[in-house]
Structures are given as structure tokens and as C-alpha cells.
Amino acid sequence: MLKEQNEKKRKIPQGTSDKVFQTVLYVMAVLILIIILYPLYFVIIASFSDPSAVSGGQVWLLPKGLTMDGYKELFRHQEIWTGYANTILYTLAGTFVGLVVNLFAAYALSRRDLVGRKFFNLMFIFTMFFNGGLIPTFLTIKDFHMYNTFAVMVIPFSVSVYNIIVARTFFQANIPEDLNDAAKIDGCGNLYYFFKIVLPLSKAIIAVIALWTAVGMWNSYFNALIYIKDTAKYPLQLVLRNILITNNLQMSFGSGEAMQIALRLSNLMRYSVIIVSTVPIMCFYPFVQKHFNQGVMIGAVKG
Secondary structure (H helix, E strand, O other): OHHHHHHHHHHOOOOHHHHHHHHHHHHHHHHHHHHHHHHHHHHHHHHOOOHHHHHOOOOOOOOOOOOOHHHHHHHOOOHHHHHHHHHHHHHHHHHHHHHHHHHHHHHHHHOOOOOOHHHHHHHHHHHHHOOOOHHHHHHHHHHOOOOOOHHHHOOOOOOOHHHHHHHHHHHHHHOOHHHHHHHHHOOOOHHHHHHHHHHHHHHHHHHHHHHHHHHHHHHOOHHHHHHOOOHHHOOHHHHHHHHHHHHHHHHHHOOHHHHHHHHHHHHHHHHHHHHHHHHHHHHHHHHHHHHHHHHOOOOOOOO
């Protein structure tokens, strides 16, 4: 009976209004996709094009005056490789620490039997609107002897209240209390329950928070600018920033043909810097896309 009803539903033809509406949706989706992807595509082809062609508006779909000078000049600086290594270490360690800290806090705040749960939730939310400021934070980091160390890029700023709230919501909505009650009857403790039951059921939110944390750590440069003075510990973003500043200074002090060459390289390097700094983290996204799409739907209506 159900099979016959399903077959009848499939045979119902779409009305004209439905086809028009569906066509409009497809057109809008394609336009939005072009608007989002074209700037990235333009940066890629501009990084291989002659700067005069780019500034003249001649570069639209294909590179003009194919050149690799921007990348050659950029990778001529040996500190880029050190910056890459530092950023990878900061990102891996920061993502791991961020996951541990935020997931533990989120799980604790999601438990209804937590004593003072409302108070702790308010205290966490309070920090989203008010903080101690730059100078007290700087003095605190110096007092803890983390200034100009590897730890200053990983530990002090690992807590994200927004990530905690998102993970807490996931735990409350997707991990039933009955599961905890059944685990307690079997003699399961809190830590064992968290590691053996909660975490395996939370792959989606783990992937989402890992991606957010990794992107934040990869793009971070302000903390290094304030709390690190040793250039050997600079992350990639700060290294690239310093290269662009140095190149602009050389251009301002030049004259004649030397100034024109410096200007050309400066324009090329701006696009090359974007590619060099974003491609590695973009390659990480496909591996977590499946869980990311599921995680961002937290709170959606379920059928």
C-alpha cells in the first residue's frame, strides 16, 4: 500500500509555477557561487599576470603576461619557510589545546547536575562582552613567563566562549540523558563516559570546532606582533606582513627605473602573499566538509 502511494506521488507532474520557482533558485545559486568564487579565482590569475595588465583591467578570465616573478621574489626570503614551520606547529598545538579546553568546558556546562551551572554559564558569557584589555593581559603573560615563548601562541588564548556555547548546545541536543543514566548503572564514571561515549558521538562538532580553531590559529598575527620579539618564532602571517612592509619601504626610497621595478614586484607580491597564506588551510577543508555541514546545522528543525 505504501509502495503504491509513493509511486503515485512520484508520478505527479510539476506545475509551471514549481518549475519557474526551481529555475529561479538554480539561477540565484549559480550567481551566488560566481560572486563567492570569482574573487578567489581573480587573485590566482592576477598573481601570475603582468601588474600593468591587472591595474589596466585587462585580466578577467585568463592571466595576461604570464610571470612567476611575484612568487620568485616572495620565496627568495628564507624566513618564509621558518614562518611556515612555526605556523604549522602553532596551528596543530593550538587546535589540540583548544579542542581539549573547549570540549571539556562545554561538556561540563551541558550537564544538568553541575553545581552552580547557571553561575558558570554567566561567567563565561560575561567574558564575551568585557575583558581586561591589552595592558593587563600583557602584564599577566609576562608574570607567567610566557612572553616570547612558544606557549604564548597556544595557551593564553585557547579558550573560545563562542565555541564552548556551540559545543554545549550540541551536547544538550544530541546526547540524551538516558544514555548517561544507563552508563552509570553499568558502573561507568564521568571521564570514561565522556571519552568512550560522548566523544565518539560528537565527531561533527569536533570537526567544526577544529576547523574554526585551526583557521583562527593559521591567520593569527596580532598575538605574535605583541607577545613575540624573536623573529625566529614569527608565524607565517607576520613574516609575510614584514616582507610587504620592507618591499614598500624599498620602493619609497627608490627612484626612476629601480622604483618601477620595485612597484611591479610589490603589486605582484600582494596577490602571491594571499595565495601562499590561504591555500594550505583551504586544502584542509575537504577532509572535514562532511562533518562541518552536519555541525553547522546544530539547532535546526529535525523531522
